[in-house]
Amino acid sequence: MPSPSRSNLYIGLICIIFAITLIFVWIPLDTDSGIVEKVRGRFNIGDALAPTVAACFVLVGSILLLVSERNDAFQPVLGNSHFSFIASLMVVTIVSLLVMRFAGPFFAEIANLFRAEPIEYRLLRATPGWKHVGFVLGGVMMVSGIIAIVERGFSRRGLLTAVLAVVVMILVFDVPFEDLLLPPNGDV
Amino acid sequence: MGVLDYIWLGVLAVFQGPEAFTLFGIAVSITLVMVLAGFLFGIVVGATPGLAGPFAMAISLPILISIFGYSPDALLPVMGFLIGIMKGATIGGAVPAILFNTPGTPDAFMTTLDGYPMAQRGQAKKALRVAHFSSASGDTFSDLVLFVCAPFLAILVEAYLDLPEKTGLLILSLSFIAAVIGGSPGKGLISIGLGLLAVYVGTGEDFYPRLSMGSDELSRGFPITTAVLGVLIIGAVFKGLEETWRENRGSRPTPNVPETGDQKLHWPEIKRLLPFISRSALIGTGIGALPGVGSTLAATLGYSVGRARHAKTKAPDAPEFGKGAPEGIAATEAANSAVSGANLIPVLSLGIPGNAAAVFLILATETIGGFNPGPAVFRFSADVVNPELVVAFGLFTCMTIANLFNWTIGGVFMRSMGFMIRIPKQLLLPSVLLLTLTAIYVQETRLEAIWFALGFGVLGYFMRVLAISPLPFVIAFILGKSLEETARQAYSATGNDPFFLLNNPIALAFILMSVAVIIFSGRKPKKAAS
Numbered sequence: 001m002p003s004p005s006r007s008n009l010y011i012g013l014i015c016i017i018f019a020i021t022l023i024f025v026w027i028p029l030d031t032d033s034g035i036v037e038k039v040r041g042r043f044n045i046g047d048a049l050a051p052t053v054a055a056c057f058v059l060v061g062s063i064l065l066l067v068s069e070r071n072d073a074f075q076p077v078l079g080n081s082h083f084s085f086i087a088s089l090m091v092v093t094i095v096s097l098l099v100m101r102f103a104g105p106f107f108a109e110i111a112n113l114f115r116a117e118p119i120e121y122r123l124l125r126a127t128p129g130w131k132h133v134g135f136v137l138g139g140v141m142m143v144s145g146i147i148a149i150v151e152r153g154f155s156r157r158g159l160l161t162a163v164l165a166v167v168v169m170i171l172v173f174d175v176p177f178e179d180l181l182l183p184p185n186g187d188v
Numbered sequence: 189m190g191v192l193d194y195i196w197l198g199v200l201a202v203f204q205g206p207e208a209f210t211l212f213g214i215a216v217s218i219t220l221v222m223v224l225a226g227f228l229f230g231i232v233v234g235a236t237p238g239l240a241g242p243f244a245m246a247i248s249l250p251i252l253i254s255i256f257g258y259s260p261d262a263l264l265p266v267m268g269f270l271i272g273i274m275k276g277a278t279i280g281g282a283v284p285a286i287l288f289n290t291p292g293t294p295d296a297f298m299t300t301l302d303g304y305p306m307a308q309r310g311q312a313k314k315a316l317r318v319a320h321f322s323s324a325s326g327d328t329f330s331d332l333v334l335f336v337c338a339p340f341l342a343i344l345v346e347a348y349l350d351l352p353e354k355t356g357l358l359i360l361s362l363s364f365i366a367a368v369i370g371g372s373p374g375k376g377l378i379s380i381g382l383g384l385l386a387v388y389v390g391t392g393e394d395f396y397p398r399l400s401m402g403s404d405e406l407s408r409g410f411p412i413t414t415a416v417l418g419v420l421i422i423g424a425v426f427k428g429l430e431e432t433w434r435e436n437r438g439s440r441p442t443p444n445v446p447e448t449g450d451q452k453l454h455w456p457e458i459k460r461l462l463p464f465i466s467r468s469a470l471i472g473t474g475i476g477a478l479p480g481v482g483s484t485l486a487a488t489l490g491y492s493v494g495r496a497r498h499a500k501t502k503a504p505d506a507p508e509f510g511k512g513a514p515e516g517i518a519a520t521e522a523a524n525s526a527v528s529g530a531n532l533i534p535v536l537s538l539g540i541p542g543n544a545a546a547v548f549l550i551l552a553t554e555t556i557g558g559f560n561p562g563p564a565v566f567r568f569s570a571d572v573v574n575p576e577l578v579v580a581f582g583l584f585t586c587m588t589i590a591n592l593f594n595w596t597i598g599g600v601f602m603r604s605m606g607f608m609i610r611i612p613k614q615l616l617l618p619s620v621l622l623l624t625l626t627a628i629y630v631q632e633t634r635l636e637a638i639w640f641a642l643g644f645g646v647l648g649y650f651m652r653v654l655a656i657s658p659l660p661f662v663i664a665f666i667l668g669k670s671l672e673e674t675a676r677q678a679y680s681a682t683g684n685d686p687f688f689l690l691n692n693p694i695a696l697a698f699i700l701m702s703v704a705v706i707i708f709s710g711r712k713p714k715k716a717a718s
Contacts, residue, residue: 007654008374011375011378011654011656012374015378019381022385026399027398027399030398030399030400030401031392031394031396031398031399032392032394032395032396032398033393033394036686042684043684043686044679044684045675045676045679046394047392047393047394047398048398049672049675050384050388050392050668050671050672050675051384051385051388051398051399053384054381054382054384054385054388054668055381055385056381057362057366057377057378057380057381057384057664058377058378058381058382058385059381060377060706061366061373061374061375061376061377061378061379061380061381062374062378063374064373064374064377064706064710065372065374065375065378066374068374068710069372069373069374069375069710072372074655075655076653076654076655078650078653078654082430082650082653085429085430085433086426086430086646086649086650089426089429090642090646093621093642094642097635097638101635135626139622139626142618142621142622143618143619143621143622144618146429146617146618146621147614147615147618149429149433150429150432150433150614150617150618151614152433157615158615161615161618161619162618162619165618165619165622165623166622169622169623169626172251173250173251173254173626173627173630177254177255179254180254180630181629181630181633182626182629182630183625183626183629183635183638184629184635186629186633186634186635187633187634187635
């Protein structure tokens with residue numbers, strides 16, 4: 001019985017276009033040497049060969065999908081709900097990571113409003129408390145936000161889980177090891 | 189230095205390595221402790237629906253590296269822990285399958301078919317004992333085959349395969365993996381192609397890092413942890429979250445069936461199970477030795493073969509397969525557990541990972557250094573000690589120790605893990621996501637690694653939605669550089685012969701086999717459809 005979904009056909013077509021673009025546009029424009037290059041009268045393998053082989057794998061796979069697997073009985077359906085779900089996850093994750101990245105420097109600037117001598121977050125990133133600000137805020141936001149998406153609403157249980165998860169991670173990665181840096185302290 | 193000397197050095201490396209503590213005046217090595225810790229952790233993870241061995245391995249690796257560092261002394265404790273997880277997760281997966289009809293790991297799905305009906309009849313503990321006995325038997329058999337076969341295969345490869353043949357072998361492995369994983373050769377090849385493409389970004393021999401689009405971030409390439417953890421772990425977390433979101437179920441009521449009858453496993457029952465266990469152990473080991481063929485297929489095949497035998501030999505009043513037959517659990521568990529040891533045959537002898545657990549073992553060796561899985565490991569040099577060979581026998585010793593733990597305390601610990609089902613996935617998976625991102629960051633210490641990992645996670649999610657297996661992607665990512673290097677060396681070694689793959693009979697045979705594997709596996713669904 002044919003599948004109601006035609007996803008194999010669409011995957012095949014998209015991948016063929018991608019592979020052809022790779023072989024004829026991206027790889028030639030974005031590598032210094034070609035598939036083979038002549039150096040002192042001898043041919044050597046160029047940097048473009050390996051990505052071209054990769055593109056050929058994609059191309060052959062796509063052709064196979066179009067020729068022999070186009071009418072497979074089981075073909076997955078890619079619907080709008082997949083895109084909306086992953087988009088909502090990404091929004092929460094990206095916002096949380098931005099909070100994680102900028103919370104420490106932001107609070108340092110706030111503290112500077114009340115201090116005569118200004119402080120710089122970069123110099124505080126090994127100081128307990130300061131070094132945890134970004135990770136705690138961003139981490140709690142990420143975990144509780146994703147739980148809220150899946151449970152379709154915020155809950156105290158979700159928030160407590162997030163706090164517990166962040167505390168456990170600090171205990172695992174930060175407390176026992178002096179040389180490990182929690183995010184974002186390697187970048188600030 | 190003879191073979192026995194190397195084996196003995198490997199055993200000593202485990203037992204006389206750095207000391208963890210002293211017990212009754214006897215020094216207990218850190219490697220032993222790590223194998224035990226990994227094994228117990230693996231059972232816990234396997235018994236938790238939504239998690240699996242690779243999750244635990246991914247999260248543990250950066251912590252282990254932080255504890256043990258990058259010295260060669262770190263290899264055995266770190267690898268011992270990962271091997272422990274691999275073995276523990278295999279038996280742990282049977283717990284929720286039997287008690288709650290929810291497989292803890294994908295390969296335990298077939299265990300639900302007979303395990304859950306047995307639990308419903310009040311025979312849960314007996315079912316768990318059958319699962320543990322069969323799993324430990326299959327695993328031990330598979331390890332013994334590994335210990336014998338891996339060195340022989342490696343020696344054969346070193347003796348008969350030169351650079352062109354090795355290039356051909358890598359292409360054959362990738363084609364085989366594309367053809368067999370996920371059941372769609374077309375999608376498998378696409379997954380391989382994307383994995384190769386990803387590893388070639390920002391690398392190469394030219395001054396300009398290829399495919400980097402002039403970007404500084406891409407010019408350094410994608411760190412291996414971001415690609416592997418992104419596609420395998422973060423992608424799986426996203427998919428698990430989506431499934432939980434769709435199910436939108438609250439906490440599931442757990443059935444409470446009182447125990448009835450004898451829960452112990454007696455010798456006459458074991459004797460009845462042994463033919464099923466031995467057949468499945470052979471099937472699992474054979475399948476495990478082929479790169480890319482997973483334990484789920486082994487479990488399905490073992491179950492089918494067991495069912496055929498059971499239909500002929502069963503007593504009239506004994507339950508059929510699928511209705512609570514202990515033989516069904518035995519056939520499944522022996523087969524899926526026998527894959528784990530044999531899966532290391534291509535890893536150790538050829539450097540080709542066959543499953544997700546093997547991917548993390550290779551990742552560990554690449555991160556720590558000092559041990560490069562492949563045929564060169566088994567070079568029995570007589571005058572100078574080959575340290576990689578000592579490590580290899582140390583790993584075999586770790587596997588044997590993990591098996592001993594499995595036989596002695598594994599069953600008791602496994603049977604106490606039923607409560608893990610009560611941890612809701614929607615609380616667990618977001619925490620795993622943060623844990624994975626943190627683990628990536630502490631290794632790479634730059635936020636762009638997290639962005640890359642998220643990007644790979646989204647790719648892994650859509651691959652799962654579209655039924656494209658992410659494992660060929662990861663294996664291609666790991667093998668990509670080696671494929672290019674071997675091809676470049678083969679090209680030079682054959683005097684710049686552009687047809688080096690076709691002019692060498694063994695390499696040509698490998699290439700023809702690659703083509704044949706793709707063509708024949710591509711034709712199979714068509715026949716089935718008609």
